[in-house]
Amino acid sequence: ALRQSEIKRTKTVCTYCGVGCSFEMWTRDRHILKVQPMEQAPVNGISTCIKGKFGWDFVNAKERLTTPLIREYGKFRPASWDEALDLVATRLTTIHEQHGSKSIGFIGSSKASNEEAYLTQKIARLIFRTNSVDNSSRYCQNPATQGLFRTVGYGGDAGSIKDIEAASLVILVGSNTAECHPVIASRIKSSHKLHGQKLLVVDPRKHEMAERADIYLKAKASTDLVWACATARYIFDHGLEDKAFLQQHVNGVEEFRASLEPFTLEFAERMTGLSQAQIVQAAEMIAHAPTICLLWAMGITQHSHGSDTSTALSNLLLVTGNYGRPGTGGYPMRGHNNVQGASDFGCLKNVYPGYEKVTDQEARERWARAWGVAPEYLSGEVGLDNFSMVEKAAKGELKAMVVIGEETAIADADTRNVIEAFSKIDFLVVLDMFVSRTAEFADVVLPACPSVEKDGTFTNTERRIQRFYQVMEPLGDSWPDWRILTELARRLGHDWGYTHPSQIMAECAGIAKMFAGVSYERLEGWKSLQWPVNADGSDTPVLYTDGFHFPDRKARLFALTWEEPAEAADGQFDLMLDNGRLLEHFQSTNQTGRGPRIKHESPNWFVEVSPELAAERGIEDGTWLRVISRRAEVEVRATITDRVSGNTLYIPIHQSKPGVNTLTGEHRDTEVNTPAYKELAVRIEKLPKP
Ligand code: SF4
Helix, strand or coil: CCCHHHCEEEEEECCCECCCCEEEEEEECCEEEEEECCCCCCCCCCCCCHHHHHCCHHHHCCCCCCCCEEEECCEEEECCHHHHHHHHHHHHHHHHHHHCHHHEEEECCCCCCHHHHHHHHHHHHHHCCCCCEECHHHHCCHHHHHHHHHHCCCCCCCCCHHHHHHCCEEEEECCCHHHHCHHHHHHHHHHHHHCCCEEEEECCCCCHHHHHCCEEECCCCCCHHHHHHHHHHHHHHCCCCCHHHHHHHEECHHHHHHHCCCCCHHHHHHHHCCCHHHHHHHHHHHHHCCCEEEEECHHHHCCCCHHHHHHHHHHHHHHCCCCCCCCCEEEECCCECCHHHHHHCCCCCCEECCCEECCCHHHHHHHHHHHCCCHHHCCCCCCCCHHHHHHHHHCCCCCEEEEECCCHHHHCCCHHHHHHHHHHCCEEEEEECCCCCCHHHCCEEEEECCHHHCCEEEECCCCEEEEECCCCCCCCCCECHHHHHHHHHHHCCCCCCCCCHHHHHHHHHCCCHHHCCCCCHHHCCCCEEECCCCCCCCCCCCCCCCCCCCCCCCEECCCCCCCCCCCCCCCCCCEEEEEECCCCCCCCCCCHHHCHHHHHHCCCCEEEECHHHHHHHCCCCCCEEEEEECCCEEEEEEEECCCCCCCEEEEECCCCCCCHHHHCCCCECCCCCCECCCCCEEEEEECCCC
């Protein structure tokens, strides 16, 4: 037995989902002895899920990179940091000089810290004079943010997880909360069971929260905009809107009301497959609830009209007066632990940290002044997003990319394009803990550290910035991303001199208004801050209590029209393939797939088949199926379950080798280029027993 004095206890923040649980990690040297949740943790208290508790084997995995790698004659060889960084600096400088700012792109990491996101965009904007910088929110949550920008102004959750707990009605739309945001789901389950909270779930898949719901609407996939608009129309038609709120706080009410004309109950019934009675029952529940929190996730955003549907959900909250009070608001559920922070701290093609537009002259002047250059030195042109970078690289127009901790070759849709782009590009640099699928195409791989080997801050789904502390030394010769980026910048002629991430945060807080009062001192230990943070350190647990984030402080109802999804089933591809996460795993399984404890719980890939379809096609549990899309095919075993129904299948996204995204297509959200992962028509063939 170990003595207490031999155990080191360090506060850290979970590296998986956007809930942002924090806990103490108990270690001895590199051995992680236990994860101990603490009462003081502002988000989770004494709760965690299986990933936070047991998902740390990757830290000591034998596949961890411990030295830089340089590709030579088609193979990687180990190299020193000096050699690798000199090579990266020289090649990027040459490409920049020969082909200009538009030839280089950066993909920042939604797993790295806020300070590392800040440095990523600073290198892109200040050294290479390009706004072509993005992060994985492009793959998931940008449509939700767009819906909020259009209607209420801030790209973040309207309140806190405490508000979700306190709401009289929680609505979950396209969110498998129990598996994707488990600790938030626990809060809802307990409020629902013990405190009379009502639960309305809208989802084509009958997941755990749907089974618990007071009303469950199994709307057809891609039709959520229709029921949301039909509900808004029903509420207006019956005089149930919050008239005082609309009059005082909202613009565009009459135009919006007129735009709802096509969204009759008959139309909604035809499009969604829900009965008129079901839609009315839900609308009555929404109209009469004193406080509503509406949560949505990738079941809404990963469609060709994800931005519009996100807007429709926010519209509905405005119509019923559900913003600006405790227990109300819209909550896009952020997926990665720091996907909120990566966007907040500027890894987006159109904004500096704090969502200050690169096209705004005042913002550009302020950033230029702080960085010591003339305003015209910084590009005022919106850059490329992930999708456009890959597209341009495939055409030979983008010559170099720096990819930080992102598994683009697995996570992007229709990965054939990504492979083509990475095979063609002149120079690819990858910062990662492992030789990921993306790193396989790199010219240089720089070994990065996980969060437990460095200091920093993450921002969770409720805009809460929290510190995490270094638990153990970096493995081998791996470095934190902030150190790699600082050293790279120095070799590119910009000696910023950062020796600790607190200096990076202090610099950002001195420029970006949204973070004016953020400091490491104010985040010490279990303390946290929810942005925007004023210079005096006061933060904002609930947004919009004194008006919306527009010059006139008023929200905007945004008129919408209904458009068909980009890909639908037809005679040749007669089934729809839904896809998403499982509780036990995370994304490509680069982390969760490296230890027996998690793997044991969910070892095999599978596809869910409805009992009806199984009976019709003679499929049994365990039958091998070939799933064929318009682009590719995969082989996978069937699981028969009534979580899915009719001609819809469901497949987990968790594959470290090419999986579901060989099948997905080129369709994108029309506003923000997020792939329409969920609009995927396939057919199946039964394979003989192996
Ligand atoms: Fe980590 Fe999310 Fe699980 Fe909390 S709910 S322990 S943040 S994966």
